[in-house]
Structure formats: structure tokens, C-alpha cells
Amino acid sequence: MTPALPRRTLLQATLLAAATPALPHPVGGAHAAAATLPAPAELPAPAAWTLRPFELKDVKLGEGLFATKRRLMLDHGRGYDVNRLLQVFRANAGLSTGGAVAPGGWEGLDGEANGNLRGHYTGHFLSMLSQAYASTGEQAYADRIRTMLGALTDVRAALRKDPAVLSAAGRFGTAAENVRGSYQYVSLPATVLNGSAAITLSAWVRPTHSADWTRVFDFGDNTTRYMYLATRNAAGVPRFALTTAGPGAEQGLDGTAALPIGRWSHLAVTLSGGTGTLYVNGAQVARNTSMTLDPSSLGTPTNNWLGRSNFDDPVFAGAFDEFNVWSRALTAAEITSLQSSRAAASAAGRGTLASYAFDETDGGTFTDASGRGLTATLRRTWGGPSHPGFLAAYPETQFIDLETRTTSDYTKVWAPYYTAHKILRGLLDAHLATDDARALDLAAGMCDWMYSRLSKLPDATLQRMWALFSSGEFGGIVEAVVDLYAFTGKAEHLALARLFDLDKLIDACAANTDTLDGLHANQHIPIFTGLVRLYDATGETRYLTAAKNFWGMVVPHRMFGIGGTSSAEFFRARGIVAGTISETSAETCCAHNLLKLSRLLFLHEQDPKYMDYYERALYNQVLGSKQDTADAEKPLVTYFVGLTPGHVRDYTPKQGTTCCEGTGMESATKYQDSVYFRKADGSALYVNLYSPTTLTWAEKGVTVTQRTDYPREQGSTLTVGGGSAAFELRLRVPSWATSGFKVTVNGAAVSGTPVTGTYFAVSRTWRSGDVVRVAIPFRARVEKTPDDPGLQALFYGPVNLVARNSATSQLRFGLHRNAALSGDLLPSFTPVSGKPLHHTLDGTEFAPFFEGTEDPTHAYFRRYEPKVVLGATDSGVTNPARSDGTTLLDEIWSAAPFTGKAALVAHVQNTVTSWVAAGLLSRPDGEKVVTTAQNASYVS
Template sequence: MNTPALDRRGFLRATALAGALPLLPSLAGTAAAPASAIAAASGAALPAPAAWRLRPFALADVSLSSGLFEDKRALMLDYARGYDVNRLLQVFRVNAGLPTLGAVAPSGWEGLDGEANGNLRGHYTGHFLSMLSQAYASTGEQVFADNISTMIGALVECRQALNRSPSVRSVPGRFGTAVESQRGSYEFAQLPTTVLGGAAELTFAAWVRPSHGAAWARIFDFGNDTTRYMYLAARNQNGLPRFAITTGGAGREQGINANVALPVGEWSHVALTLADTVATLYVNGVVAGRNTAMTLGPAQLGQLRNYWLGQSLYPDPVYAGAFDDVNLWSRALTDAEVAALRTQPASAAPAGRGDLASYDLDEPDGQVLHDFSGRAQHATWLRTWGGPSHPGFLAAYPETQFITLETMTASNYFVVWAPYYTAHKILRGLLDAYLATGDLRALDLAEGMCDWMYSRLSKLPAATLQRMWGIFSSGEYGGIVEAICDLHALTGKAEHVALAKLFDLNRLIDSCAGAQDILDGLHANQHIPILTGLVRLHDETGEDRYLAAARGFWNMVVPARMYSIGGTSTGEFWRVSGRIAGTISDTNAETCCAHNMLKLSRMLFFHEQNPKYMEYYERALFNQVLGSKQDKADAEKPLTTYFIGLTPGHVRDYTPKQGTTCCEGTGMESATKYQDSVFFAAGDGSALYLNLFVASTLRWAAKGVIVEQSTAFPVEQDTRLTISGNATFDLMVRVPAWVGPGFAVAVNGKALKLDAVPRTYLRVARTWRSGDVVTISLPFTVRTEAALDDRSLQSLFYGPVNLAVRDASRSYLSVGLYRNAALSGDLLPSLTPVEGKPLHFTLDGRELAPFHEGTEDPTHVYFRRSEPIVVFGGRDSGVANPVRANGVSLLDELWSGAPYGSKTELLKKLESLTSSWVTDGLLSAGDRSTILATAKCAQFVP
């Protein structure tokens, strides 16, 4: 990487941070350090908060091995290697008035023409930086570091450009050179208020080359406001030039619509003459429109406040394109004089230079556009949103996005679309880049952004902040508090904690801390990352309300608003607690929500080792997150879902909105950090937590050991840990809630006599020796999970894996599963394995497949459970399965008592159960006898 020379401030920061760089003790005698670990030595360490009882390992410390997760990641890494980062930088460069190197931004939400006026542009760049940083930390591949360096260097240039007055951009012109306003740069020329000099007649002539076809962009606009003005627009609503003049607003305009268009990307000569009652509009020297009934002219407008080239008095797009040879005369040129301007500059034409103003526009740089009329009417090159931005500001759109938010009272994403959300993505990407590569420029950019935010927000009244953060979409700020707290952990600056607290949304904090559920109707992903930030704010301040709010919030989402695959939200919003079946739609389970719920669960687990957090983490990771990534390569898009519809027969869309939404961004990040929660260490180094069963290798430098986890899980139902190195620590093995009978742990082939309880961690205390092998058996069973508000609507699981039915039907399928239920309660005997396709089964002629497979097959995550007849071991009793008023059937009650140690035990339970149903009047004595006889003759799988 090429890092510029540091100034004194940068040098002091570098020396101060030297002590924060991670130490990599020698692993001599165990194994050579991988290239990724060596590469990470150029990065920086984020100190673990003292409040955390557990410590995560760096991505460089845990490498993925061959298997499901590595295969998914490989697809994303290919995309990351090949994508031209200059395309993402284009929006930053044009906003700063810098050359774009010919790059074109992606479409969708990113880009100048993105959804809602491109008001979220720049967010995807932040996600991409985070992805590259994680990819580099995980693999050590230089291509990722090089792309990071390119992006950081460009962002440094952009911030420098934003912090100074704009300078003209010189381009080849119609005669010599010209000046250009790039699309997205918001640049225009301001002429002096004396430019018309009280003229009663007027001719305006210029060469223009539009670079974009936006309607109503102005070639010139002279006026006070939207009541008194005259303008020439390059395109009206029909794509044709229009001149208009008025002293009474738009409804009283007098004007001309031309009969010929100005082609995008081509030079065209336009001229307007005004004299007495006649106005004439010319295109390329030919009359394109004439109005002979004019009553207004420059004299009627009088002295005006604004004389602009390229800018509008209305909220119209700024003209994007080039200007050349702009002239103004105090008389109406003749048709012949205008025609002559088609072939030569005004300075050489019969009309001569404009006597009011004449701009050759040959300036190579600077802000001044020189007037050669002899009247010294020099123009100034400006940005619509002001001169230099405030120090530290960095974005891909104007600072006005942030300023306007401060007075908004309702959402309007066409005006302002979540500027602090976008700032978070950029800030997070910068911090990740610094932590991965040690590039001090990234840290300086991050500090500058936070200093700039503090300078704005600290001056606002508390009531204004509460209003801002409560506005849907426009006030969304993502995980910015978490990022600010991470920066504080690096810098120790008190202003950074103060800044983080300025984002407190008190209504949310107080309600969640007090277990008052107010989530109904709230935008899900606007709020989930707020709580992750609150955990970090607790870490930095010690204030208990923040941690209490995060815990309370988590319990309001899991399981009360959680779909079986781990996702949450419908159409981006939450509904009333416990309503699952009633919210099934094509827009369930926004991928960003799952990504951020994983982060929150992980962070809460650092504080409180409640297995429920990692149970959720596994569910969402192995199902929704893996299933949100399509299993194919693409050079242009990351191919991840936005929503995952849970309606019957839904087909996943892996390229929504052209592939640059928030969910593609979090999808990129998820796929490059799959290993981040496989292992954790106790804060004092006394224990190693095995949370996830993922093929991977941990290099635990502090203990001098390597722990290799070998498994094909979830295809394989066990895992093996091989220890290299000698150390004493407790191995904490998660005993999953889903595990079936037969869970076992063996060390060096000897089974341990330990009481393994599902939903706990099993402690294996030992002084480990190099070569020790731990084998963990994790038997799967097939089970169902019912929706909280409709027990007949169910999902099917095999161990941790959601099995979705592949079927194009758009109605819920009717599925029965008790027919061959095992004595253990396992429903697996009712399914038929598909040969050669692990984790695939058939049932009633339909295929069931793991949800994590990223295909475009229509799927059914939920189905209607139907057990109309009492059946045992495949034997049909012919008796209808009775159902209580609460929806629980006889078979439900019977199998809820599993496991049964023997057929005799099951029959004894069935006898007492059916007797109570007869007593309750729900079953006849004759049907009871038939049921018992059928069960006695049935053959049950253990």
C-alpha cells in the first residue's frame, strides 16, 4: 500500500497506536502461522470492553475449512476480487467535483439516478469496504488490501475537495475548452447582479452539451424566487427546450416551447432573443419557436437577486453538462446573426462578443469565469449547497441532506433518506479498513466524520434530536452508535461518547428497559441496530439502562416476532407480538434484520452466557443467512435477498432493486465473516466456548494452541476437535436445543460421563496435550415448530436445518407426519431420504430440501399440519383423530410425551390418554378400542 507521509498530528497518532497493534506470539512447536495471521499484523486491535465476560477471536484467528460455509464465502470473495471499486467511488467523486476516471456507478439504490433521487448513495460503498476488510482479515489476499487502499485514498481526496471551494472542471469545448458541471456535483455559475445593466432587450446565446436527460434542468435562470423570473430549460416535460418569463409565478408564465430537442452528449447551440413583443428561441442557428405576443421582458422584471447558469429557482435538477461561448447582448440579434454563431465563436462572428457579458470559458481551474465584454462581469463557480463543507464532512451527497433533516417533521425520502444511516455504513467501513490494514488515513477519516457529527448534533436541542430519530426512514441511523463507541475504544476521546449519547432514542430505550412492548408498527431494521449500539454504549459508560433495553428488546423479538428460519419483520415492519401466521407475506424476513439480530445476540452473549442467544444465532445463520445467498457466481451483483417471502411457493429474489440495497450490503458482510462466532474465549482465558459446529481452525495465540474442528456438519451429525499445543482450559460445548437422544462427548476415544442437558453448555475441564481429539456426537431428529398464533401452521426441521418443501403451489400444503413416528418422537421415519442428495427427503411425492440451499425453486417453509386419521407405524386405524377446542389433537398429546423407552410404555400412555378423551366426550369407547388394537399391532421404530 502507498500511504502518504504523515503530518505531525498523524505521526503522534501513529506512535500512540503502536501499542494497540495485536501481538502474534510464536506458535513454534505447534504449527506455522498462516499468511492471514501475518497479514493481520499490519492491522490494529479493537480492545475488548472490560464488561465482556467473553472475548471474540479476530477473523484472522479462525479460518474456514472445506464445507458449506467456505463454499458460500468463495462466491462472495470472487465478486469482491473482481468488482471495480472505482464504480462505487464515482458518486463520492462527482459530489466532490473530482474526475470519475470514466467509472459508472451501479444502479438500484446506489448511483446518481438511484431510487428517491439517489438519496442513499454511498451506503453500499461502506458495506463494500467492510466486506473487503473482512475478506482481507480472513484470507490475507493482497488484492483486498489494494482495493481498500484505493478506496481510502479516493475518499481522502474527496474530503479534501469538499473542504475547499469548488473549482471549474475544464473539458474539450466547441471552441477551445469548456467548463462542465458533472452530474451529482451540484455546481453552477453565478453571474453578477449587474450583468443585464438595465437592458430592455436581450439576446442570450451559448453552446451546451447536456450529459443527462433530466427534465427542467436550467441553462439559465434569472430571478428572485418562484414568482419573478425568466429561464431557459434544456428540457421540459416533453423533452424539448423551454423559455419562460413571469412576474406572477408558474401559472402566469409567457414563453416558448421549442420544436427540436437538445441531444444528450452532443454540442448544440441555443439562443434566445427578446425585443418588444417578440421572443424567439433558436437551436443550432435555426428558429425553433417564436412568440409574438410577449408583454414581459427584462425591464418588467427589474433588478433581480439571482443570475444563474445551470441552477434553478425551483427544486429542479442542476444542469449536468458543459457550457461554452456564453454571450449576452443588450439587443435582439437578427436571425442571420444567430445563424452565424453556429459556425464560429461570438468573438469572430458578425455580432461580435456580447456587450453585456462574454464568457469564453477557457479557464483551466479556479472559481472565476472571466468576462471579455469589457464590463468586468466576471462569474463565480459555486456549489448549490454552499462553499467548503464543514471540516470532517464526508458523503456522496450534499451536506444539505443532514441540514434539512433537522427541520423535518415527517418522512419524505425523496427529500431526505436516512443520511446518518449512510454515514454509519461509511464510518463502519472506514473503521473496518483501519482494523484490517492499519491504514491511518482510514482512522483519520473516521475521526473527522465523528468530529463533524458532534459539531452539528451537539448544538441541537434535545427535543429536536428525539424528533429526528423518531422519523421513519429519514431519521434512521443504523448501527452508528456501535461504530462511534468502537472509535472511542481506539481514541479515548470523550467527545465520541458524548456523540454516541446524542443518538439516544429515549422512548425506545425506556420502553424496552421497562419491558413495555412498543414494537408494533415500528420499522424493524431502523431499530434493531440501535440496540446493538446501546450494548456498546453500556460498555463505554457503564449505564445499566442501555444493557437492560437491549435485553428487553431481544425478548420482544425472539420468539414473539421470529419466523422459523430466524428472520423477523414483514414489509420491513413489525406487527403485534405473537403474530406469526397472521403476517405471512411475500416480504417477510428482511435480510438486514437477521444480520443485525445476529450481531445483537452475539453481543448480549458476551455479557450473559445464556445459551438462548447462540441458539438463535445458529438458527438464523444456518437457515436465513445462508439461504439468503444464491449458490452461483456473478461479477456484477452479490446475489443476496432483500426479503424472503414465506408465502406458499415463494421464489427467492437474489437481485432486488438491481442489487445495491441495504440487504445486499449486509449480505456481503455476512458472507465474509461466517467464522466470527464459532469460538469465543473467556475473558481470563480459562475457557474456550464452542458455539457453532462449522469446519474451521482456531489459532489461539494467547494459549499457544491450535484447535481444528473437522466436520461436514450439518450433513454429518458429529464434529471432531483436534488440539495442537499444550494448555489448560475448560472446553465449553454447546448442547443444542434440537439435539436428539445420544448426544455424547469423547476425548481420545473415551466417552465422558457427563450430564448433557439441551440448551446448556457442557464443561470439559482438562489440561490439553498436543494430539488430543474431542469427538462430539450430535444426533438429529425431525421435528415441527408451530406458529405462535396458529398451531396448524408449522415448519419442519431436521436438527438445526429447516426443511422446505419444493412445490410451485401457491396454497398451503396439507402435511401429515405421525404415520411412522418413532418411539423417541422423531418424525424422520415418515420421510424418505433422496439417494445422493444429503438432507433431501420426499414426503407424499414432494421433495424437501434444506432452506440454506440458495436456489430459485419455489418453496414452502410453512405448511398446514393435517393428521385426520389415527395412524401408528403406518397402520391406519380408520378412526378420526379427535381434536380439542384449543386445536390439540389426540395424536398431538400422545407424541408430546415422547420419548418412550419402549412400545409398552407408549401403549400404557395411550390407554390412559384415550380414557380421558372418552371421559371428556371427545372419543367413543368403540373408537378407543380400535385405536388401542391398532397400536398393539403396529411396529414402532425406536
């Protein structure tokens, strides 16, 4: 009996045999030339979408809160040197970096904040530039995109080839430069030492970095038998050592001072008759007269390297000029003679065992002038990519290591497919924005390379990889791969997208089984945007069902009031919000990706809850994550949003170039992407957000312009321009807009009753000049944390108002003291003149969360209503509470709005009667409460 094939194998076979491309433009071959690739201007909308989004270029931002925030990011995008981003790519390929300094932080090279995500920030920056260009049409952004695409094209081409010497000005002539981050070294033939017992090794070096243990040379077999000269030991000074029994048995020589960075230094070691001497710039700095080992003790070493270590030390960064090896110990005078001239013109003469002048200007080999013909070769520590489509800012070794890794160690492997996703997404966005076919060619090559690796792995290996925290994180790569498939139609690309299925998670969410507790939040949120796109491409409902259920497990059960989620990057137990508040709450990436997921789900199913969430997270966490300060060097975006009392937002995460700074750049250049959607058949226009924008609906021949200062204004005015068109205008009625939502067209009220948390429809043939006015009265309200109802957040309409106070303990406030008959809590506050949305209470100012300041804030406060106060009149009665924490005042005001004072008094009477009967309130105190309700005056 033939064994059944695994599900993944069957899927791959089916896909490869009969894939149905979204576009009839298959790419020719695995590495087709850029000219053969299609360059559509718009990502094709899947048939499964019942709505269609508009492109960024079709929705222009008007002046207002969003435009002000975006302007800061646009200036950053225009001012940051993209050559710094490209440095890590060029270095990895052994190309000249033009002196550019790597961005540092998570984009750092070895020894700088790990650096194992380098390249991810370049992808984010490409996406940001692409969105900036699509939104503004400003040529400067397109020029920067094309510069980056040209550089990345050169990088991929260089990675396909053997490394070539990078020449630089030398001490005497031409030097060989080793760019930091290049992973390149010089390999000498095995016979270079020739069994000599006496020896001199001499080199001119110009270090460009102060990393410890980088080698001038290292001759040996492994980490047991070797002889090396390091530019810096752990104490920062040069060291020579020889051993046949590992580090503990090293016989060495240590210098006395650090070599200067960026300047030429001459190093020489002599060893003969048991005496070793180390010279720096002609001066003797160390001498050891009791050395029992000499180079002949090593035999014929396998590894004879310039710039590389037999240990896992950084490759030498800098330049070499003249490396010579003699089979004798030079005299001090001969060492001195090497300081002022080339070896050939010195008293020492050329090395008799090996002599390299590094005068070559191209190619990857160095001629030996000793007469022994020992040609040296420039190599990469990792060899080269397994596939010509490979593109990255670090070696392929991280991807290879992940395939056998069973535990996470981000210092070795830190989410390589996450980094690949950011680069891939940036390339796709660049193609969409500029129609530059190079971007699509690079993206297609990356996916061809990934498929060539992953398709060969067993399903069990893939499941283990993707379940690894951090190391196996792959971000939104599935979404990006499916988007690429829509362009290329290559069956392998759709098959690749399905190779990232994490079945345990997908199956649990499809069954609506909540297993999120303890999972890394932002590792998993983007998985579900990919699943929605997989559903679009395959029709497999399991994917869409899992994504919908996952969203419902997070919103609202693991959501902070500002729309964010996660604590110290992880999901916690369902329904625990107060218990997860910390300095590391609400990672900003999580909000960014939940917005993307909400948007995608709404395109399938027009449940207003998705756009209610979108408004919440956008107008609060996302806007508030951007500091209101200009800076060309930093995007000034939060990583975590601490929700502890008195927290001061950190807009410059210490390590820099973090994931959240990357997504923050993207968020700030696409604020308008979900303001409007249209039905697939063109019969309706959805207005999801109230934002000053102008929509150009080309298919209808009309424009729709919103003029508003929302959320500083409680409503919006929409004006139709252009020609005439028949369609239904669907205006979102926010879930918090409990009363007063009104719509007029050309001054006349529209019939119908708006329902909270739905869309209010106005259907007509629209003509140029038609004016729609939407009134959306705000009210102040609180949201209670589910696990601690007394801990609350204050909202005014869509805006979270935070208390600005430096106290580091929870503030206590009572809000019912002068509540309006509508239930609005705002009358208990005092507005601040000249500062919209700012109010004070008990001497503390409340301000919108979206203001990107460094004021200490309290996003949550402790509700404190010790007395029953109605209409600003104190009854003198202690405010009792039920066992669940609900107070008498809570229950009284839960019935708001009231049609008038009589309705309120009647409700107070009924509530008091109930509480007295339950033994929660004495009859005399109940009578005082009712009397107070009757005598007090209320704001309507």
C-alpha cells in the same frame, strides 16, 4: 433557586470534564493529522465482556457450505469497480469521476430511486472488503480498500474548499464540466442583463443526463419572477420561458426534439420587439410573436445562474462551452456563424453583455471577455459543510432539514445518520483490517462533525428526530461511535454516542414493557447493539437491561422459523407470527442485526439461547439470503424473504444497492466470527457453532481444527495442534438435540450427561494430536406458529426444510404416520438419493432453506392428520382435536422419546383414557386406537 440541568446536559458535562478513555491515546485536536492517530490492529475488548471473540484472521474457513457461499461474495468484492461507488462521493465534492457510472438504485443520483441514501453502500462495501482481507489475506482486497480511502480523503479535502472548475474538452477549446451529482453551478453578477429590453443568449452544452427541467441558465429572484432556458421540459425538448407571475403566466418557446446525450448542441434565444425565437444548432425551432415581457421586466435579478434552477430542479449535468449575452437580437445569419467558430471569430462577435469561454483550467472563477468585467463564480447550491470533518456523498442539507422536521418524507430526508453510520463503520473496519491511519482520521473527523451539530440541539429536538420513522433512522451508529471512542479516548466521542439515546424506547425496554408493535424493525434493532456498547463504555446498567429485554421481546415472540423478523419492515403484535406472513416478511437486514445483538449479549452473559438463535438465523435466513450464483456486478442477496406459499426469492431487489444487499455482503464475509469465543482469563474455549474452521489461539500456542460437513454431517471432529495447553473445551449442546449428543476424546467417551440447551465441558491439558469427536444426531421436528398451531415449519436438526412446490395455496401434510419411537418424524419421509438433506413426502420435495435457488417454496405448511395412523398403520379412527387445535396424535407424540414399544403403548392407553373421559373420543374408537398401537411396528 438554580434550575436543575437536564439529564443529558449533566451527562455531557461529566463526560467532558472527566472521561475515562478505553485506550490512553487521545487524538490531538478536532482535526488531527492522520499521522498522530493510533493505529491498533485490534479493537480493545471491554472489561465488561466475560468472553473474548477472536479476530477474523484467527479463524480460517475450511471447505464446506460457508466457504462455498463466501467464495461467491469474494469474487463479487474482487470484481466490482469501486470507482462506481466513489462516483457519488467525488461528484458531491466536484471532483472528476473518471467517467465512472454511479451504482444506481439507492445509490442513484437525483431522479434515480431517490438517491437520498447514497454513500451507504460504499460503507457496506468497505466493511465487506475489510472482512474479506482479514479472512483471506488476499492483497487485492487491501489494495481496493486503500484506493477507496485515498479517494475519500481527497473528497473530504475538496469539500473543505470552495469548488474549483473541472475542465474538459470543449466544442472549440476547453469546457467547464459539471459532474452529475455535484450540486455546482455558475453564478453571474447581478447586472448581467443590464436592463436590456432586447437580448440574445447563446450557449454550447453537452448534457450527460436526461433529467427534465435542468437549466442552461435561470435569471430571476424566486419562483415567481424568472427567465430560463431548460435543456428538457416535461416533454423532453428544450424550453425558454419568461414570467413575472409564476409558472402559470410563462411566455415561452418549446423545441421540437430532444438534445442528444453526450454530444455538443448549440442553443440560442433572441428576444426583441415582442418576438422571441429559439434556435437549436443554428436552426430556428420555435417562434413567438406575441411576447409582452422582455428581460427588462425582471429588473435586476438576484439570481443569475448557469446550470441551476430557481425551482427545486436537478442541477445541469454536463459541460458548458461559450456562453454569450448580447444586448440585441442577433440575426439568423449571425446565429449560423456561431456554429462553426468561437464567438470572437464569428460574425456575431463576443457577447456585449457577457462572454465566457470557460478556458480556465483551475480555480473557481470565469473571466468575462465582454469588456464589462463580470467575473462569474463557481458555487455549490448548499454552500459548504458546517465542519471540516464532514464526509458524505450528498450535501449536509439532509442533516440540517432533519433538525426541524416533524414528519417523515424520505424523498427529502431519508435517514442521513443511517448513511453516516455505514460510512463510519466501513472506515473503522478498514482501519482494523489494514491499520491505515487515514481511515481512523476520516472516522474521527466524521464524529467531530456530528458532535458539533448534535451537541448544540436541545434534548427535545433529539428525541423528536430519533423517533421519526425513516428520516430519523440512525442504524448502528452508536456502536460505531463507541468503537471509535475506544481508539481515540476523546470525551466528545463518548458524549456523541449518548446523544442518540431514544429515551422513550430505552426506558420502556429497561422496564420490560413491550411497545414494539408498529415500530420499524430494522430502525430499532441496531439501536440495541449500540446500547450494549454504551454499557461497556459507561457501566450504566439501564442500557444492557434494555438490550436484553428487547431481544426477548423479539425472540421467539416475533420470530419466523428461519430466524427472521418483521412484516413489510415493521414489528407486529407480540405472539403474532402466522398473521404476519406475507411477500414482505423477514427483511434480511433484521436477521443480520439480530445476529450482531445476540453475539454482543453472549459476550456478556453466556446464556446458550443467544447462540441457539445465532445458529438458527445463520444456517437458515442468512445463508439462504445469498443466491448460489456468481455475479461480479450484483451481490445477489434477498431484501425480503416472502414466506407465503410458492414464494420465489428475489436476489436482485428491483431498485438495487439496498440496505439488505449491503448487510448481505457483510454477512457473507464473516461467517466464522462467532464459531469460537474464549473466556476473558483464557481458562475456557467456547465452541458455539459446528463449522469447518481452523482456530489459531496465539495466547495458548495451539490450533483447533474442525473437520465437518455440518449440517450435512451430524457432528464434528476437532483436532488440537501446536503445543500443549490447559483449558476447558465447552461444546454447545443445541436446544434441538434432545438425545444422542456424545463426546469422545481420542476415542474414549467423556463422562457426564450432556444437557440440551447448555454447554458440555471437557477440561484437560490438551496436547498436539488430541482428537475430539462430537456426535449430534438430528431429528425431524416441527415448530408451530403461536397464533395458528396448525401452521408449522419443518426442521431437521438446525435446518429448516422447505417444500418446493409452485402451488400458491397452503400445502397440507401429515407427519405422524410413521414417526419413530424417538419422536423423529423423518421416517415418514423418503430420502432423495445423492442430495443430502433432501426428502420427499406425497410427491413434494423438501430441501434446505439455505440453498440459494429460485425454486418456489413453502416455508410453512398446514398440518393435516385426518386419521389416527401409528407405525404406518391406519386405525380408521378420525383424529380428534381439543379446542386449542391439539390433536390426539399431537398429545400422543408429545411424550416422545419412548424407551420402547411398550412405553409408547402404555402412553397411548393413558391418553385415550383421558380423551374418552373428556368426551373427545368414543370408547370403541379409543379401543381401536390402542389395538392399532399394540399391533403396529415402529422405527426406533
